[in-house]
Amino acid sequence: MSGINTGDTAWVLMSGALVLFMTPGLAIFYGGMVRAKSTLNMMMMSFAAIGVTTILWVLYAYSLAFGKDTGSGLIGNLDHIGLAKTINQVVGEPGHTIPSLAFVMFQLTFAIITVALLSGAIADRTKYSSWILFVAIWITVVYAPVAHWAFASQGGSGGWIVDKLGALDFAGGTVVEINSGAAALALAIVLGRREGFKRDPMRPHNMPLVLLGAGMLWFGWFGFNAGSALGASGLAATAMINTQIATAGAAMSWLTYERYQGGKATTLGVASGAIAGAVAITPACGFVTPLGALLIGLIGGVVSAWGVSRKYKFNYDDSLDVVGVHGIGGLVGMIAIGLIATTSVNLHGGNGLFISGHASLLVKQLIAALATAAYSFIVTYLIALAIQKTIGFRVNRNLELEGLDTTVHAESAYDINSFTTR
Amino acid sequence: MKLITAIVKPARVDEVKSALQANGVQGMTVSEAAGFGRQKGHTEIYRGAEYVVDLIPKVRLEVLVDDSDLNRILDLIVATANSGSIGDGKVWVTPVETVVRVRTNERGSDAL
Numbered sequence: 001m002s003g004i005n006t007g008d009t010a011w012v013l014m015s016g017a018l019v020l021f022m023t024p025g026l027a028i029f030y031g032g033m034v035r036a037k038s039t040l041n042m043m044m045m046s047f048a049a050i051g052v053t054t055i056l057w058v059l060y061a062y063s064l065a066f067g068k069d070t071g072s073g074l075i076g077n078l079d080h081i082g083l084a085k086t087i088n089q090v091v092g093e094p095g096h097t098i099p100s101l102a103f104v105m106f107q108l109t110f111a112i113i114t115v116a117l118l119s120g121a122i123a124d125r126t127k128y129s130s131w132i133l134f135v136a137i138w139i140t141v142v143y144a145p146v147a148h149w150a151f152a153s154q155g156g157s158g159g160w161i162v163d164k165l166g167a168l169d170f171a172g173g174t175v176v177e178i179n180s181g182a183a184a185l186a187l188a189i190v191l192g193r194r195e196g197f198k199r200d201p202m203r204p205h206n207m208p209l210v211l212l213g214a215g216m217l218w219f220g221w222f223g224f225n226a227g228s229a230l231g232a233s234g235l236a237a238t239a240m241i242n243t244q245i246a247t248a249g250a251a252m253s254w255l256t257y258e259r260y261q262g263g264k265a266t267t268l269g270v271a272s273g274a275i276a277g278a279v280a281i282t283p284a285c286g287f288v289t290p291l292g293a294l295l296i297g298l299i300g301g302v303v304s305a306w307g308v309s310r311k312y313k314f315n316y317d318d319s320l321d322v323v324g325v326h327g328i329g330g331l332v333g334m335i336a337i338g339l340i341a342t343t344s345v346n347l348h349g350g351n352g353l354f355i356s357g358h359a360s361l362l363v364k365q366l367i368a369a370l371a372t373a374a375y376s377f378i379v380t381y382l383i384a385l386a387i388q389k390t391i392g393f394r395v396n397r398n399l400e401l402e403g404l405d406t407t408v409h410a411e412s413a414y415d416i417n418s419f420t421t422r
Numbered sequence: 423m424k425l426i427t428a429i430v431k432p433a434r435v436d437e438v439k440s441a442l443q444a445n446g447v448q449g450m451t452v453s454e455a456a457g458f459g460r461q462k463g464h465t466e467i468y469r470g471a472e473y474v475v476d477l478i479p480k481v482r483l484e485v486l487v488d489d490s491d492l493n494r495i496l497d498l499i500v501a502t503a504n505s506g507s508i509g510d511g512k513v514w515v516t517p518v519e520t521v522v523r524v525r526t527n528e529r530g531s532d533a534l
Contacts (some may be wrong), residue, residue: 198471199473200473201466201468201471201473201475203468258469258470261470262467263467263468263469263470266468266469268469269469305470308469308470309469309470309471312470312471
């Protein structure tokens with residue numbers, strides 16, 4: 001493995017660790033947001049995502065996502081089954097090559113967090129064994145193909161979104177955000193509403209945990225976005241500062257929006273706003289200017305804050321707002337690229353409508369976003385329905401009311417009752 | 423002897439307790455409670471949705487008093503628990519047959 005760029009390699013290795021750190025962060029973020037009785041179950045769903053996805057990634061999922069395209073632009077071949085032909089190999093542009101295994105690890109962490117995100121839509125009511133089965137199927141038939149479409153750039157003959165359509169997605173606005181948002185909607189519809197939805201406030205039981213988790217996600221997101229430059233470069237620096245700007249901007253704009261919607265400026269609002277901003281800048285962070293990132297953050301925060309309230313109007317119990325934050329936030333980012341992307345930031349990017357006067361990039365962005373959303377929603381719906389009709393996807397009502405921690409996991413997040421812990 | 427049970431706003435507990443201590447009350451029991459009265463709770467907006475909150479957090483105070491002290495202590499509790507707004511709570515009095523101090527086995531008024 002001669003000639004690897006050590007600086008680039010160091011940054012991608014570090015980024016892999018940063019993005020993996022996001023999933024325990026998500027577990028804490030989600031864990032604080034549910035009611036106390038199902039905290040551990042919520043966190044356990046994220047940890048199952050880490051375990052199951054890693055095993056499948058090694059066996060075949062990496063190959064499906066990043067193997068040589070089979071000719072259709074839809075899926076990779078099976079060259080890398082068991083991570084074959086990745087040891088002592090390199091990937092990347094001449095002068096910027098990194099070990100293939102650094103790339104394998106980095107991309108694995110994206111697959112993990114994407115499927116873990118879905119668990120937020122079905123909090124407090126999911127049968128744990130069914131969730132594990134779902135993760136395995138979803139990574140195989142939804143994540144791997146969609147990652148191939150948008151991330152497997154293979155010199156014009158790779159995934160159709162990146163190589164044929166030419167839509168821009170720097171770090172996963174389609175693959176991670178719109179994909180998880182659409183799939184979350186399908187899951188929430190198939191599993192149905194929690195007992196007491198719209199009747200009970202179902203407030204987060206531990207807001208400090210939510211803020212801690214949001215902070216871990218914010219921190220890890222620098223690996224997610226700046227790491228997607230796949231090198232220790234100026235582009236990585238652009239992606240990093242843009243991520244910070246949009247995340248901060250959306251935290252403030254969400255807070256302002258909810259304050260003037262007759263509510264209070266809540267801790268949950270500032271945490272959700274930060275995540276919504278990071279989501280919105282994810283596809284755009286390597287293609288827009290810092291001021292563009294600020295605009296994306298400010299708008300992304302408001303649009304997502306509006307988006308999360310749709311669940312009450314349409315009566316689906318997306319418990320922790322995966323659809324509103326990730327689906328809608330991702331859409332904002334993809335559209336923003338079509339409007340304000342500029343090649344002055346990234347020569348390999350493009351010019352949006354407001355820069356070039358042409359809507360061609362915007363059209364490509366919309367096609368990529370809508371195709372991802374449609375595929376993800378339909379296939380996820382079918383997987384969920386199949387599981388529901390066979391082994392069941394939801395616990396029975398008594399378990400749900402009692403809480404999943406003691407009934408499913410034989411543990412409790414807060415075992416502090418002096419009569420029961422002696 | 424009488425048992426005074428008072429349901430009061432959590433924010434008034436310290437004032438009630440101080441007033442009782444300053445007026446010779448030797449002991450009390452405090453526990454957290456939740457419930458509703460004539461006002462039937464209220465609505466709150468959280469994350470874009472409106473909810474009825476009908477079980478409102480309260481504190482339950484229990485004080486044992488001698489019959490001769492009853493009215494004085496009762497007035498004291500009502501005066502200090504009153505914030506002038508709805509949801510200030512309720513106080514009721516029940517007769518007590520006997521009281522025993524566990525350590526000494528004293529009975530009746532001596533055990534108060």
